[in-house]
Amino acid sequence: MSHHRLFFRAASSALLLIALSIELIDELVDGASGAAWPSIRSELSLSYLEVGLLLGLPTLLSILVEPAMGLLADAGWRRRLILGGGSAFTAALALLAAAGGFWPLLAAWALFYPASGAFVTLTQAALMDADPGRREQNMARWALAGSLGNFAGPLMMGLFVSAGAGWRPVFVLLALVSALALLAAWRAPALLGPSGPQTETASLRALWQDGLDAARSALRRADVRGALLLLECANLLLDVLRAFLALYLVDAAGSGPAEAALAVAIFTGAGLLGDALAVRVLERVAGARYVWWSALAAALVFAAFLLVPSVTAKLILLAALGPLTSGWYAVLQARLYGLLPERSGTAVALGTLGSALGAGVPVLLGLLAQRLGLEAAMWLLLLGPLALLLGLQRAAREAAR
Structure with a gap:
């Protein structure tokens, strides 16, 4: 093996380790903060209004800022x-630990959310650019690291709080x-991409206009719009189902509430197991084929979950559903x-916009549940796997042409 290929493999492995560590930390923060809210609110x-503002306003700010960061990343600023973003991410966590009231907390979260977009999401883009031939496999590892963080974060917070140390440590x-x-990340500058020669000569306004033109051009493509739509459709049996699961049960x-909490834990734990299995499966099976067959199985399992009257049977079906949606x-x-391929920052920007539009889905589901009942509204989540079946089949036909 040549020295060049050995260096490339070592560089890719180093970036993978750095990227997975950053994603793990981000999801540890997410899981720990979710478990900390009762302690934070009490102390x-x-x-409840202030808690809602602390959760909502920073998210809105992030949605507004992240697309711009994605476009600037493609202009050589990655x-x-x-x-x-990493510096701001670290500073925000320190500010959270020291916050003594609503306004300091709001300032810390308002710094943290956009910082996470720059530090975490753009690192994901760097990872995708580093080894284009293994995007699916590396994204599966990324998803597994995130699931581990989201699972371990509440446990870590629970241990500290139960030991009397509180949430701040x-x-x-x-x-x-x-x-x-x-x-x-700082010690591996080549892995994160150079600043780019055009950054030194072109004005920020020119770079911004170039990024906007690239984003508009990408959105004119039917395949890009379809990819964005499928990502949001897949989320129907992921985050949207998880959000409504306890209420539905x-x-x-x-x-009872205890069984509902158990169901969420089963679904989350099964998803973590599925993420681990997906890492191995995607080494052997093409990603589109894997998602198509798992979407077919998920549609059948979810329909059965809604139809069976027994809560115990529903819990068993949830345990089967979690691994089926992993890897999507x-x-x-x-x-x-x-x-x-040459615009990973644009992919980040468009993905953020798609997620912003997808944020309206829970609102729509809630409105339908109010009018038709929650049980009837939950059937709409079947549109997720059905859209994957149709969308991936259509994409395969177009690729064959």
């Missing part, structure tokens, strides 16, 4: 944005770990990057 005497620890990940299926995000997100 700082926050109202390394600067990743390292700057968890964010201090995460800030320290984040600083280590940032140092690793209590209000429509007649279970990895394959579909890798497909979007593959459609825009």
